[in-house]
Amino acid sequence: MPTKIEKDRLTGKDTTGHEWDGIKELNTPLPKWWLYVFYACIVWSIGYMVLYPAIPLGTTYTKGLLGWSSRDQVRDQIADARERQGEFLVGVQEASLEEIRADSTLFTFAQRGGAIAFADNCSACHGAGGQGNEGGFPVLADDAWIWGGSLDAIHQTIAHGVRWEDDLDTRFNMMPAYGDGLLADEEIEQVADYVLSLSGGAPEGADLAPGAEIYAIQCSACHGEQGEGLTDLGGPNLSDAIWLYGGERDEVVAQIVNPQHGVMPSFAGRLESETVKMLAIYVHSLGGGQ
Amino acid sequence: MAEALRKTDGVLPEPPERLVDLAASNVEDEAAVSWKEAENPDSPLYADRIKVQPRDVRGPIRRIKWAVLGLLLAIYYITPWIRWDRGPDSPDQAVLIDIAGARAYFFFIEIWPQEVYYLTGLLVLGAVGLFFVTSLFGRVWCGYTCPQTVWTDLFMWVERKIEGDRNARLRLDKQPLSGGKLRKRVAKHAAWLLIALVTGGAWIMYFQNAPTLVAEFFTGQSSTGTYFFVGLFTATTYLLAGWSREQVCTYMCPWPRFQAAMFDEDTLVVTYQRWRGEPRGKHKKGETWDGRGDCIDCTACVAVCPTGIDIRDGQQLECIGCGLCIDACNEVMEKIGRPKELITFDTEANQIALEAGEPKPKWKILRLRTLFYAMLFLGVAAAMLVTYVTRATVDVNVLHDRSPLFVTLSNGDIRNGYSIKILNMTREPRSFRLTYELGDGIAGSSLDVVNLESTGETATLTAASDSVATYQVYIRTPAEALTGESVPILFQISDPSRGDLVTYESVFRGPDK
Numbered sequence: 070m071p072t073k074i075e076k077d078r079l080t081g082k083d084t085t086g087h088e089w090d091g092i093k094e095l096n097t098p099l100p101k102w103w104l105y106v107f108y109a110c111i112v113w114s115i116g117y118m119v120l121y122p123a124i125p126l127g128t129t130y131t132k133g134l135l136g137w138s139s140r141d142q143v144r145d146q147i148a149d150a151r152e153r154q155g156e157f158l159v160g161v162q163e164a165s166l167e168e169i170r171a172d173s174t175l176f177t178f179a180q181r182g183g184a185i186a187f188a189d190n191c192s193a194c195h196g197a198g199g200q201g202n203e204g205g206f207p208v209l210a211d212d213a214w215i216w217g218g219s220l221d222a223i224h225q226t227i228a229h230g231v232r233w234e235d236d237l238d239t240r241f242n243m244m245p246a247y248g249d250g251l252l253a254d255e256e257i258e259q260v261a262d263y264v265l266s267l268s269g270g271a272p273e274g275a276d277l278a279p280g281a282e283i284y285a286i287q288c289s290a291c292h293g294e295q296g297e298g299l300t301d302l303g304g305p306n307l308s309d310a311i312w313l314y315g316g317e318r319d320e321v322v323a324q325i326v327n328p329q330h331g332v333m334p335s336f337a338g339r340l341e342s343e344t345v346k347m348l349a350i351y352v353h354s355l356g357g358g359q
Numbered sequence: 360m361a362e363a364l365r366k367t368d369g370v371l372p373e374p375p376e377r378l379v380d381l382a383a384s385n386v387e388d389e390a391a392v393s394w395k396e397a398e399n400p401d402s403p404l405y406a407d408r409i410k411v412q413p414r415d416v417r418g419p420i421r422r423i424k425w426a427v428l429g430l431l432l433a434i435y436y437i438t439p440w441i442r443w444d445r446g447p448d449s450p451d452q453a454v455l456i457d458i459a460g461a462r463a464y465f466f467f468i469e470i471w472p473q474e475v476y477y478l479t480g481l482l483v484l485g486a487v488g489l490f491f492v493t494s495l496f497g498r499v500w501c502g503y504t505c506p507q508t509v510w511t512d513l514f515m516w517v518e519r520k521i522e523g524d525r526n527a528r529l530r531l532d533k534q535p536l537s538g539g540k541l542r543k544r545v546a547k548h549a550a551w552l553l554i555a556l557v558t559g560g561a562w563i564m565y566f567q568n569a570p571t572l573v574a575e576f577f578t579g580q581s582s583t584g585t586y587f588f589v590g591l592f593t594a595t596t597y598l599l600a601g602w603s604r605e606q607v608c609t610y611m612c613p614w615p616r617f618q619a620a621m622f623d624e625d626t627l628v629v630t631y632q633r634w635r636g637e638p639r640g641k642h643k644k645g646e647t648w649d650g651r652g653d654c655i656d657c658t659a660c661v662a663v664c665p666t667g668i669d670i671r672d673g674q675q676l677e678c679i680g681c682g683l684c685i686d687a688c689n690e691v692m693e694k695i696g697r698p699k700e701l702i703t704f705d706t707e708a709n710q711i712a713l714e715a716g717e718p719k720p721k722w723k724i725l726r727l728r729t730l731f732y733a734m735l736f737l738g739v740a741a742a743m744l745v746t747y748v749t750r751a752t753v754d755v756n757v758l759h760d761r762s763p764l765f766v767t768l769s770n771g772d773i774r775n776g777y778s779i780k781i782l783n784m785t786r787e788p789r790s791f792r793l794t795y796e797l798g799d800g801i802a803g804s805s806l807d808v809v810n811l812e813s814t815g816e817t818a819t820l821t822a823a824s825d826s827v828a829t830y831q832v833y834i835r836t837p838a839e840a841l842t843g844e845s846v847p848i849l850f851q852i853s854d855p856s857r858g859d860l861v862t863y864e865s866v867f868r869g870p871d872k
Binding site for chain 2: 102197
């Protein structure tokens, strides 16, 4: 609290009465315009509160005379963006996937659009950038494809899903559960050793001959003579370094005994056709497209 | 008027020996007053502005001020029109900040956004230069070259031409509104607004091509943003130079608050030679000058002051150091036959010596303070020059893909993706050779650029003139060759024709070992 108001000899003005380390402060009045600027700000704020949404009232709020709302603004912006995208969207709709890929402008547009749609619709299972997830969510950035990695095959998979029963065109296959008496436990072990040997992962000194025999009869129809997989049937490649449900011996055994089957929704009904196309272009460009 | 503001109550007793003593000689008021009582009418919380109406002045300093003003305004208005040929694809304006194209041009210099530190360097140079000049010559920036001062001076000149000099304007202010007064006022504000518009327009010319801008502006084809900014700078020029004037320096600008920190006893500042001028008083022709000071209290120095202060009160925050009071006082001293320079540019050290009747000390230009500022200035300038001269005409930026960090391919190889950006800062399209070194020479790896032929070890990447090219690059390597989950990788972008080589170190990630 100020205690000693004094007259300053030099200027004739009062001091504020404060003193710090012997330094005193003149009580010089502020300029009037300063005050008026302050009043103007108050007037401005009142006008603002009248014109724009301002005061929260429980579950609602004052709407403002202009009727402006941030939601409307976003809606307008989205509409604007759609309008600006118009010609490209039409281009994507009309061109074939190969044509889109050949046209650098359309390709860039489709790839960017696909990236955004992917983040919204796909990355929950397939991971950002198609890095896949543990437990049967395939990596989309590698060069292994269960149902084929061509543009058309990818487009088909996205549009109709995998084992999605509401879609008649969905990708579908089933692997029998060999643990339900189809094969004895010992035979399952043998065939697992053989399958592991296809990618050089068989246990030391395992006898592969019986497993090879069982494989030729039971498995080669879907997984190929040499375990190279059959994309037409969605039979995964067993001779590469990529395992959907893990490549350890017990994981392979478990998959033979009681296979897990992944399900992917069909997106043809959920997303616009051009979005599905853009997704196909994007997934194909992740580094493994064929 | 202004001097009324500074009236001291009662008569000054014997003037103290030096200004420094003045502040310490406040009379102690023993009676403590309460906070409520302190709010007496003498010191209200807000005060009306006393309008400053400076008188015209003639003299060497005023001439220097006009010359500086003319030069600076000429630089400001002419610069955008200087052309500078940079080839077909680039703007040919010598000084241009191209926001849309993300380039800044200054004659032969071209700066990219990531080199914005040159701008920082310029600001540092500006600050240090300001400190340096201030520690030597006081507030010459404020008094002569500050845009606020220059434009205020220009606006005052217009005002003087239309409404007359100080006395005429004071009378005009007091007059009731009449046709004549209205005509003068309208003419003045119209002239001000016109100058402000030209000022705001010229500012925008530094950001757009000047000739096209002028053509588009007056045919209504410029963007809303352009009109907005021209309007904004027109308004600020008009308000600050026409209405606010010295209030900007006194209340808004931070510079006066800390300029005193750059002053010392060897700084040249506008000084009233109190020892020679006091005791002041009116003087009739023929009277003796013995026993009195040279100041005849004519208040010419107050009348010409653009900030409306009385320099005879000593150094003060409001003084912008323009020295117009020196011209005004010299004119008077000449008339009454006394030596000139009663108000003068001088150092405190000199003043102390003069007052004591000692010989003038040597003006110490080289002091720790000025040396420090000078070294700092030269150091920053040299650093900027060296970095600019040696800067590469190509730069590379590598971004390692984070999702996925790495991909296991079907044959067991590990693949990493990189987004490589090449900045070609020259005026012609160039092609670069991309090579890489993985770890300590890991064998069996190969390189692949999306949508581009590559040999597996190198690729040729092209970049158009003055632009950025982006490539997606994949490096794959046998998993067993990796020594750990993270191996350094060095990318090299070379252009043998120019001898450029830029490297960028990144990482190659693999599974846990």
